Amino acid sequence: MYVTKKPVGRVKHIPQRTCVGCREVLPKRQMFRIVRTADGVHVDPSGKLAGRGAYMHDRLSCWTRGLKGALAHALKTNLSEEDLSRLHEVMNTLPKEAETDG
Numbered sequence: 001m002y003v004t005k006k007p008v009g010r011v012k013h014i015p016q017r018t019c020v021g022c023r024e025v026l027p028k029r030q031m032f033r034i035v036r037t038a039d040g041v042h043v044d045p046s047g048k049l050a051g052r053g054a055y056m057h058d059r060l061s062c063w064t065r066g067l068k069g070a071l072a073h074a075l076k077t078n079l080s081e082e083d084l085s086r087l088h089e090v091m092n093t094l095p096k097e098a099e100t101d102g
């Protein structure tokens with residue numbers, strides 16, 4: 001059996017994105033993609049929706065900050081009541097922040 005050698009030295013590129021809540025840069029897979037479509041602002045778990053996108057951590061504090069204005073700013077839009085309630089639904093599934101012992 002003849003086997004061709006695979007090329008070596010290929011560098012794996014991990015896409016990184018900035019969280020609109022805390023401005024930290026993280027690997028994409030640890031973040032939620034939020035997309036502005038013609039149909040409003042949606043969370044995009046598939047990462048496939050077309051439109052202007054922004055990223056947020058799976059951290060409650062980032063969502064809180066994001067929904068206060070950073071997200072709308074990043075998407076260059078205003079969040080409607082509907083958008084906000086959709087986002088809150090996802091936000092409610094996030095684990096509560098770990099509190100310091102005490």
Ligand SMILES: [Zn+2]
Nearest residue numbers: 019022057062
């Ligand atoms: Zn963040």
